[in-house]
Amino acid sequence: DVKVTQSSRYLVKRTGEKVFLECVQDMDHENMFWYRQDPGLGLRLIYFSYDVKMKEKGDIPEGYSVSREKKERFSLILESASTNQTSMYLCASLRGPDEQFFGPGTRLTVL
Amino acid sequence: GENVEQHPSTLSVQEGDSAVIKCTYSDSASNYFPWYKQELGKRPQLIIDIRSNVGEKKDQRIAVTLNKTAKHFSLHITETQPEDSAVYFCAASWGSSASKIIFGSGTRLSIRP
Numbered sequence: 060d061v062k063v064t065q066s067s068r069y070l071v072k073r074t075g076e077k078v079f080l081e082c083v084q085d086m087d088h089e090n091m092f093w094y095r096q097d098p099g100l101g102l103r104l105i106y107f108s109y110d111v112k113m114k115e116k117g118d119i120p121e122g123y124s125v126s127r128e129k130k131e132r133f134s135l136i137l138e139s140a141s142t143n144q145t146s147m148y149l150c151a152s153l154r155g156p157d158e159q160f161f162g163p164g165t166r167l168t169v170l
Numbered sequence: 171g172e173n174v175e176q177h178p179s180t181l182s183v184q185e186g187d188s189a190v191i192k193c194t195y196s197d198s199a200s201n202y203f204p205w206y207k208q209e210l211g212k213r214p215q216l217i218i219d220i221r222s223n224v225g226e227k228k229d230q231r232i233a234v235t236l237n238k239t240a241k242h243f244s245l246h247i248t249e250t251q252p253e254d255s256a257v258y259f260c261a262a263s264w265g266s267s268a269s270k271i272i273f274g275s276g277t278r279l280s281i282r283p
Contacts, residue, residue, distance in 0.1 A: 094273075099179065099275055099276075101176070101273040101274055101276045102259060102261075104271070104272075107270070117270065118270075157204065157263060158216050158219070160216075161213040161215070163212070164213060
């Protein structure tokens with residue numbers, strides 16, 4: 060079965076800190092995604108990657124960057140965390156032609 | 171730009187009754203429409219999907235209908251049970267397997283005992 064894991068379930072950081080959120084999948088999938096989930100706004104795509112070292116901006120990339128050095132790992136980076144980046148962050152890997160398989164999520168609070 | 175609108179945002183139904191959630195999409199090139207269910211504190215999980223060459227698909231108590239002309243699709247849950255309580259997301263995607271997928275804003279479904 061596909062396993063998508065995220066480095067932390069809960070994270071508390073201070074404004075201005077650099078934050079790394081890591082996602083690992085164990086099924087050799089090429090496509091990986093980062094979303095943020097906010098009440099009333101659904102899931103919004105931040106970045107996605109379709110291969111090692113390849114990335115594309117999603118709908119809300121501002122304030123974020125990503126890294127895909129290895130196929131199994133897709134990292135989301137907040138260079139300087141701000142309070143409006145407090146959110147639930149979900150990583151996903153593409154299972155089959157279209158189905159996204161989600162990780163458990165990281166709830167990030169920026170104080 | 172591409173957009174998916176989902177209604178209602180909250181829905182409360184009596185156990186045993188049916189629930190319907192509706193979504194509309196803006197891009198006529200969309201060809202894949204999944205529905206995800208997210209229980210409290212858990213990850214979203216795919217429950218049913220439909221492709222643009224099909225008008226309806228059913229899986230036990232869950233069905234999805236697609237009207238390509240009107241660019242809307244709906245999720246129907248019959249004989250609702252307490253375990254159906256969750257947030258449901260519709261989505262639309264298009265293009266290759268690395269394509270973007272746009273999610274609706276979600277519907278919080280509550281089943282009253």
